[in-house]
Amino acid sequence: MTGPLLGWLFVLVMAVGPLWFGDLYVLHVLTSTGIFIIGAMSLNLLLGYTGQLSLGHIAFFGIGAYTSALLALGFDLDLGGSEPVVFGPKPVWVAFLGGILVAAFFGFLIGKLAFRVRGAYFVIVTISFAQVARMVALNWVDLTEGPMALSGIPPLSVWLPGQGVVPLYAKEYNYLIVLAVAVISFLVIQRLVDSRVGRAFVALRENEPLARSVGIDVTRYLVVATVIAAGMAGAAGGLYTHYIRIVDPDVFLFIYTVTMVIMVLTGGKGTLAGPVVGGLLFGIMPELLREVARPEVQWIVYGVAMIVVVFFVPRGIVPAVGGLWARTVAKRERPASATLVAGKETSA
Incomplete structure (x- = not known):
């Protein structure tokens, strides 16, 4: 069986199987896991194909989540004038696309700044950016509600003939939307890495001085990778905020970036299927352990599983x-x- 056929068969099973099973808790776990798999795929574009470790990648996830929530709810922005600027609520899909664009814009800014340095300095810049984003979300109370969180965020919706705009509250609909966005993200990355741009990414990862010597614009290609990865992470954040329907500064926590890195490394960095396999393994495992083990035992098993994967298959599953x-x-x-x-x- 060829790779593409096997991939589409997997998508079909994932689309039909959980819905046929009908367990809402299983759907919730798969939906949450799918959101983080999208984030892991976006991180893999940087870590796996350009060789750049971004430990602040969750910042783009959080920016997409907050932007999408604020645009959907509407907000007032005080720019120092006599009257604040009022932004009315926007349709949820417009808000979702806005979150992607704003995250991609910040990806462009950070890419232009951070790629002037390399190695540990790049890691420090990305971590600092994530912490700054979290502090802004925590302290700009007039805009983000700070630790009280933005709540009442509308779910994603669909227009149906004769019924108009119908909100998609059901877990089944949210699961299918996340699956669809994950498939689109996968195809975008696949098309990108198979193109001339993707070959330039790999050249930079393998030997940056040699890539420079043959005329590859290093900063340009790295910024392109960052913008696409940031926009994709913003899409994951938008899905998260419209699914959970509440967002607070904890969305910027460092542990979420670590989770994405684990998904990429255990699945296989620089491979298309790696983040999917690693995401399913380490996204579903905690939920399976929750039924049979105490919290402290869960973390031990989780850590042992990571050590086993890294020790026996260092390149990934x-x-x-x-x-x-x-x-x-x-x-x-x-x-x-x-x-x-x-x-x-x-x-x-």
Whole structure:
């Protein structure tokens, strides 16, 4: 079975299976996991294909969440004049797209600034940016409600003939929307990495001085990767805020970036399926352990699982499985080739 066919079969199973199963808790877990898989795929574009570790990637997730929530609710912005500027509520899909664009814009700004440095300095810049974003969300109470959180955020909706705009409160609809956005994100990344731009990303990851010597504009391509990754993370944040329908400064917590990094590294960085496999494994595992183990035992099992994956398959699950499959196919073809050669020698 070819890769694309197997991928579409997986999407079909994910679309039909949980809905047929009908457990709302399972749908909630898969929806939440899917949102973070989208975030992990966006991080993989930086970490896996350009080799840049962004430990502040959750900032774009949070910016997308807050922007989408504020645009959907409407807000007043005091610019220092006599009257505040009033922004009325926008349709939820307009707000969602606004969150993507604002996150991508900040990705552009951070990319232009951060890619003037490399290595540990780049990591420090991205972490600092995430902390600044969290402090703004926490202290700009007039806009974000601070620690009291923005609540009453409208869900995503759809227009139906004869019924008008129908809010999608049901978990089934939110699950399908998250699945659709995840598939679109996957296809965008796939198309990108198979293009000339993607080859430039890999060249920068493998040997940046050599890439410069052949005329690749390093800063330009790294900024492009950051903008796309930031916009995709903003989409994940928008899905989160319209699904949970409440958002507070904790959305910027560092642990969420660590979760995305774990998903990418365990699944296989620099592979298309890696964040999906790692996301499903480490997104669903805590929920499975919750039923059979105490919280402290859950964290021990979680940590041991990460150590086992990193120790035995340091390149990630997807490259390890791919290598095993290639070796198995090679062993099957080798006897047939040997028999064919022996037959020719006998006839000669």
